[in-house]
Amino acid sequence: MRRRQFVLGLASGAGLATCPTCATLLAAETGHGATPHWTYEGAAGPANWAKMSPRFAACSGQRQSPIDLTSSMSAAVASLDFAYGPSPLEIVNNGHTIQVNYASGSILTVGGVRHALVQFHFHHPSEHSIDGQKSPMELHLVHRDEKDQLAVIGVMMRAGASHDAIGRLWAHMPMFAGPPKRVNDAQVNAAELLPAGRGSYQYFGSLTTPPCAEGVHWIVLKDPITASVEQIQKFAAAFPNNARPVQPINRRFLLRSQ
């Protein structure tokens, strides 16, 4: 137990050292301010991100995300306490994903450390895989603590029953890239996007988009949520592929909750 905590603490500390200002990270995660223009295919695709700009050098680092979640160690992982509330709906198609910018006040406490929910967004197909199996989609809820450390919750999305909250979001989905759209009188509550279970895989990785900065605490929930085939197809029409390929785990620990 002590040893595991030391490992996590060390990784967290290392992240601090490699983490530039969070505003930059978050801007990069949304694609804003991240130049040159990168894509998921072709010459500006993932295999070339690290070569495109010195700012993207971390994309060829040793602690990158996503990864295949396999060969995990059962451990006393950081505890999770979600205190999400509603937010006015601000939704954006930034050319890389559909993102919802979240109002302040929704908190995820990870191992006793408070992180504010900043935004959430989606990938198709999933970025992480579990024992080699991808899901049709993956939701990422991005949080930041006082020290600008990032913690991202990943939620797998499988095809099944349609999802009410996804349906309400998709009703306002901008199909083309543009500025954020504030929807009057519409609210979103990220709590509705969480599965019932709190079991998780946890490891230290990176942003999955340029500049691929490392030091991100990844927490992928074991339980998926479902969306209907039609809901998945609507996102896929706008984003046929916005998933970075899985990266080597290298010398890292992948923990799973007991």
Ligand SMILES: [Zn+2]
């Ligand atoms: Zn993401």
